Structures are given as C-alpha cells and as structure tokens.
Amino acid sequence: EIVAAVERAFGNGPLKGKRIIVTSGPTHEPIDPVRYIANRSSGAQGTAIAAALANLGADVEFVTGPADIPPPSGVNVVKVQSAAEMHQAVMNALPADAGVFAAAVADWRVVSASSSKIKKDNGKLPTLTFAENADILAEVSQLTDNRPPLVVGFAAETEDVIAHATAKRERKGCDWIVANDVSPETGIMGGKENAVTLISADGAEEWPRMSKTEVARRLAERIAAALAPEKG
Amino acid sequence: EIVAAVERAFGNGPLKGKRIIVTSGPTHEPIDPVRYIANRSSGAQGTAIAAALANLGADVEFVTGPADIPPPSGVNVVKVQSAAEMHQAVMNALPADAGVFAAAVADWRVVSASSSKIKKDNGKLPTLTFAENADILAEVSQLTDNRPPLVVGFAAETEDVIAHATAKRERKGCDWIVANDVSPETGIMGGKENAVTLISADGAEEWPRMSKTEVARRLAERIAAALAPEKG
Known part of the structure; x- marks a missing residue:
C-alpha cells in the first residue's frame, strides 16, 4: 500500500493517464x-476496486449509490440515488479507458x-x-x-x-464479468471476503476466497495489464 | 452529559428502575x-432517545432495524431486519414501564x-x-x-x-405521538435537526426546531415526569 501510494504520488503507476469509471453501491x-x-x-467491493485502481495511478470517476461505507480517497466522487441518476452520471463520465460496473443497480423502478x-x-x-431501468452495463458495452x-x-x-454469469457476459456484450455467489449462507454480502470467478472470452477463472481488498488489488492489476500498450 | 453519566453511574437518575422499550431505525x-x-x-432520533433515557437511569431495551448509525452504549440492543422480527422482539421485551416506538416500520411485507x-x-x-404487517404501536397500545x-x-x-398525527393517536390508542414533517425540503430525514409536535390528550405542543439530541433529552425528561410517582 505504501509502495502504491508512493507510485501514485510520483505518477509512476501502470494506470497513470488512464481514466476509469467505477460504479458502486x-x-x-x-x-x-x-x-x-x-x-x-x-459498496465494499466497488469501493475497494476504485481505491486499488487509484493506487495504480488511474484517474477514477467513482459513481456511487447510497453505500454503507464512505468513498475512497484519491477518486472523483459522484453521488447518486436512483438507477436513472447513475445511468446519467455514467454517460456524463464517458469517454473512458475502462468501465467497472460494480454497482447493484435496481433492474426496475416504481413508475407509480x-x-x-x-x-x-x-x-x-x-x-x-x-x-x-436502463441497463447501464449493456448500453455502455454496446456503444458504437x-x-x-x-x-x-x-x-x-x-x-x-x-x-x-457466462450467459450474462454474452448478453450484455461486456469484456469481463466478475461473478460471485451471494447466497446468504456464503456471508459474502455485507462481509469482508469475496469468492469470485472472472469470466472472459478465455473462459472462467475461479479465484480462491480472499478479502475484498485483495480481490480489488488483483482485479486492478489485471485491468492494468489489459490496458498496457504491449498487451493491446 | 457528564452530570447525566455520573447520575447514571451512581444510580440516581429519575428513571432508575424503569424499564423502557425503544424501537428505532x-x-x-x-x-x-x-x-x-x-x-x-x-435511526438518529430513536438512537438519541434511547441514549437520553439511559442517561436518566432507565433500563432500555433498544430494538433496532438496520440503521445508519451504531446503537448507543448503556442499552440492551436487539437487532432485527423485518417488521415481523421487530414485532416479535417488542412482544418478547414486555412488560415495560414505557414504550417509545420511533422505528419506521414497514406497513407492508412482500408475501411473494x-x-x-x-x-x-x-x-x-x-x-x-x-x-x-402487524401494527406494533396499535397492538401494544391496546393490550389488556x-x-x-x-x-x-x-x-x-x-x-x-x-x-x-392527532388522528393517528386516537386510532392507535397510544398516549403521545411525536409528530414531524419529513417532506424532503425540511432536511429532517437523515439530518441532525428535528422539529416535532408532541400530541397528547392535552392537545398539540409545538417544539421549536432543535438538534435530535435535544429533542431526545426533552422527551426523556417528559417521560421521566410522566412516570414519576407524584405525577401518576
């Protein structure tokens, strides 16, 4: 963390100059x-991801609904309440080098x-x-x-x-899906740990159960690798 | 606050020996x-009331839904999620010398x-x-x-x-109603201040706008006066 903070301070992170939208909560x-x-x-996982991306030098637009925990430092915070407001905030934040849509957006609104x-x-x-509601992930994935x-x-x-999750990736048109099991007995929702599977065009990669901070750190590194010029 | 804490520590508060149920959140x-x-x-107002009653020496059963702020110290905390769980917890907590039903209980549950x-x-x-859902206030008010x-x-x-609020007091059969205007423009919901009207058999008594802590302190004093033997 200290190394990351120093790297950020000196502008040497691998995501320096990259603009990344993260939704959360x-x-x-x-x-x-x-x-x-x-x-x-x-909002714990989304907040940890935003912090991890900022630690790698990214310019993070953090669009957050009413979460239980405060936003991380070092990011640009946009607070919203409804899915419609989150949709608008994300569209306003484009263009970006990456979008990480970790928010639990309501599928439906009450029209009455x-x-x-x-x-x-x-x-x-x-x-x-x-x-x-507007499907933010699908809409952004399918932008021309x-x-x-x-x-x-x-x-x-x-x-x-x-x-x-594999079907969701195809349906939405996004590049990766971070999938997890939120059944009450897993204790993941509201807890400090997460057990995720990263779904990409290459298939499903199951990660061991670890802290949400560690999931965030690993995901940020994978994003940095994916956005690196040599990889592109 | 120091005086109150000392009074509580030495067991000299006016509510010493009184058991009071407070619902919140x-x-x-x-x-x-x-x-x-x-x-x-x-949960800010209910939490402040529980703290104020404990400061006057009451033995407080604090039945709280998922609130934004932690419960006060010096009370017995019962955490619940749904209205049905809150109803059960209140019934389990009887008998009591007073019940202060500050929780925003859902009127309806989703049976599907x-x-x-x-x-x-x-x-x-x-x-x-x-x-x-069960109407906790009406049910407790109408217990034989x-x-x-x-x-x-x-x-x-x-x-x-x-x-x-006056109609609600009659309909429920409770002794007092603490009424407030939660229209978004008042900033009361989620804010630090409250502007309440205390409705009793004597009529409506409008209190000036003040901090939720001060509303709680005044209400606790009124409760202590109402439960005092000379008043009874």
Whole structure:
C-alpha cells in the first residue's frame, strides 16, 4: 500500500493517464417520500476496486449509490440515488479507458411513485407498477462511439453462478464479468471476503476466497495489464 | 452529559428502575435475496432517545432495524431486519414501564418474496403481492395485559402533520405521538435537526426546531415526569 501510494504520488503507476469509471453501491428507487426499493450492497467491493485502481495511478470517476461505507480517497466522487441518476452520471463520465460496473443497480423502478406518503388508513394494499431501468452495463458495452476499450460487469447470483454469469457476459456484450455467489449462507454480502470467478472470452477463472481488498488489488492489476500498450 | 453519566453511574437518575422499550431505525422487507423494500430512517432520533433515557437511569431495551448509525452504549440492543422480527422482539421485551416506538416500520411485507434472485431475462416485470404487517404501536397500545403505562408513537408525515398525527393517536390508542414533517425540503430525514409536535390528550405542543439530541433529552425528561410517582 505504501509502495502504491508512493507510485501514485510520483505518477509512476501502470494506470497513470488512464481514466476509469467505477460504479458502486446500491441504488434506491423511491416508492414515496419515505419508502424505497433497494438492492443489498454495502459498496465494499466497488469501493475497494476504485481505491486499488487509484493506487495504480488511474484517474477514477467513482459513481456511487447510497453505500454503507464512505468513498475512497484519491477518486472523483459522484453521488447518486436512483438507477436513472447513475445511468446519467455514467454517460456524463464517458469517454473512458475502462468501465467497472460494480454497482447493484435496481433492474426496475416504481413508475407509480407517489410524491406524498402513501397512507394505509383505508386498509387497502398498495399497487406498485414497475418499469425496467436502463441497463447501464449493456448500453455502455454496446456503444458504437465512446465504448471504453475494457468493460467489466459484475454478476451477483444465487444459483448456477458460472452458467448465469457466462450467459450474462454474452448478453450484455461486456469484456469481463466478475461473478460471485451471494447466497446468504456464503456471508459474502455485507462481509469482508469475496469468492469470485472472472469470466472472459478465455473462459472462467475461479479465484480462491480472499478479502475484498485483495480481490480489488488483483482485479486492478489485471485491468492494468489489459490496458498496457504491449498487451493491446 | 457528564452530570447525566455520573447520575447514571451512581444510580440516581429519575428513571432508575424503569424499564423502557425503544424501537428505532427502518425495517427491511425482502423481495428476494438481493432486493428489499425499506423505509427511509437513519435511526438518529430513536438512537438519541434511547441514549437520553439511559442517561436518566432507565433500563432500555433498544430494538433496532438496520440503521445508519451504531446503537448507543448503556442499552440492551436487539437487532432485527423485518417488521415481523421487530414485532416479535417488542412482544418478547414486555412488560415495560414505557414504550417509545420511533422505528419506521414497514406497513407492508412482500408475501411473494422469492428465495432465489428474480431474473429479468425474460423481459417481464415483477409482480409483488403485499400483506399488511402487524401494527406494533396499535397492538401494544391496546393490550389488556401488560400494556406499558406510557406508550409513545411517532408520526412521520408529509402533509397536514398535526391533523394526521392527532388522528393517528386516537386510532392507535397510544398516549403521545411525536409528530414531524419529513417532506424532503425540511432536511429532517437523515439530518441532525428535528422539529416535532408532541400530541397528547392535552392537545398539540409545538417544539421549536432543535438538534435530535435535544429533542431526545426533552422527551426523556417528559417521560421521566410522566412516570414519576407524584405525577401518576
């Protein structure tokens, strides 16, 4: 970490001059002024990735929903609430050399959202009407102009992790998928550790269970290698 | 604060020997393993009230949903996620001399909650079926056995605050309602200050805008006065 900080300070990191967008945390989709739908995400993995990329010298645009933990230092923070706001912030942040989409973005928003608190006085149950949110990962992956050379998505699955994540990579058109099993019994969601599989055109590479910080460090190094001129 | 801590240490607070249940924070109602419905509540006001009551010597049972801030010291903490869990924890904590129900409990739970992550692959929108949660405040207020001598509810409103809160007090059968306006423009939700109206059988008493800590201190003193033998 000290070496990384020194490298960053002296501008010698392998990602120096590279602009990378990282999304992180959940989004909150309002139902009314006091209620919302959210995805479980502490923001821990996305925050660690942003920090690791910054440590390697990257210029990080960190687009974060309402996470449990504060953003890392050394990145440019854009705070958002809803998926629509996150979509807008990502589009505004383009162009970039890479996009790492670690946020747990809500797939749906409530189109029947109320501007005043829904009362339950009349004993009726609420009816929520949903609409699909923009798919940030797919949209960025399929851009004809301004597509980042490396687009990394995440797949939080609870069953058939590798099959679902491999299919997701093809469907979205991204380069890599970082897949993990977020079943409650794994303790990964909200925990300090992660066990991921990196899915690329070369197949599925299972990483051992390690701290989220270490997952972030390794992923940042792989991104640096992928963006290095000799690799390109 | 030092005086209060000393009083507590020497067991001289006016609430010495009084057992008080305080609920706080939001509840999270699962949609599937990664999605949930929540109420906006930082837990700041409930946490401050629990701390203020403990400072006056009370034996506080602090039943808290997933709040943004840690529980205070000097209280017995019971952590819960859903409204059903909070209901159970409150019932388990009875009997008590007072109940202060500051939590933003979800009115509804998702009965169609899925044990695996709902996929959006097929382009269909989710259908959520709701059921009404137990009304903890009304149920405790209307107990024939074990009703705490003082039951305090909260009303977070966005319009006609006093009218809604006065009606809520009668409907629930509680003794007091602490009402506030949580419209986004007030900055109260998630903020450090609160502007409350205390509704009792005597009418509505509007308190000036002050810190949540000060609201808690004043409310704790009122509770101590109400539970004092000479007052009874």
